[in-house]
Amino acid sequence: MAADSRLEAQVGELMTRKGWTIGAAESCTGGLIMHRLTNIAGSSAYVLGGIVAYSNQVKQSQLQVRQGTLMAYGAVSEQVAGEMASGLCTLLHVDVAISVTGIAGPGGGTAEKPVGLTYIGAAGPNDVLVVRRHVWNGDREAIKAASAEAALKLVLEVFGEKT
Numbered sequence: 001m002a003a004d005s006r007l008e009a010q011v012g013e014l015m016t017r018k019g020w021t022i023g024a025a026e027s028c029t030g031g032l033i034m035h036r037l038t039n040i041a042g043s044s045a046y047v048l049g050g051i052v053a054y055s056n057q058v059k060q061s062q063l064q065v066r067q068g069t070l071m072a073y074g075a076v077s078e079q080v081a082g083e084m085a086s087g088l089c090t091l092l093h094v095d096v097a098i099s100v101t102g103i104a105g106p107g108g109g110t111a112e113k114p115v116g117l118t119y120i121g122a123a124g125p126n127d128v129l130v131v132r133r134h135v136w137n138g139d140r141e142a143i144k145a146a147s148a149e150a151a152l153k154l155v156l157e158v159f160g161e162k163t
Contacts, residue, residue, distance in 0.1 A: 006040075018095075022048070024097070026053070
């Protein structure tokens with residue numbers, strides 16, 4: 001039987017091969033990344049959990065995002081995505097954390113931060129922390145789907161795998 005080519009399966013194979021665990025801190029994706037990761041049979045061996053941190057209060061209280069960071073840069077920022085990923089590593093004791101914060105629309109965008117703007121972070125062993133900026137086109141569901149897809153690709157890219 002051929003290997004499962006879905007990104008979530010590739011992430012699972014990577015976690016299994018390295019003996020790592022993973023979790024997700026999600027804002028605009030609302031749990032979609034965790035949904036995809038847990039669609040893979042056997043994912044309970046490496047998926048520890050996740051936090052849907054839709055509000056700033058939850059970002060602060062659960063993920064240790066600093067109020068000063070939120071005030072200086074806003075919830076949709078590279079800095080907040082980084083703190084979300086790092087905070088999840090600490091909270092859940094996962095080896096790899098994915099974070100997503102963005103504006104899924106249709107409202108909420110500005111000239112500086114348009115609808116579709118998303119920051120995706122990946123934190124992991126040896127203090128690795130990478131955050132990428134994306135601006136997606138499409139409706140709310142398309143933006144969420146593109147963000148989840150990019151988050152899984154980022155894990156594979158950052159931790160040595162090709163997509």
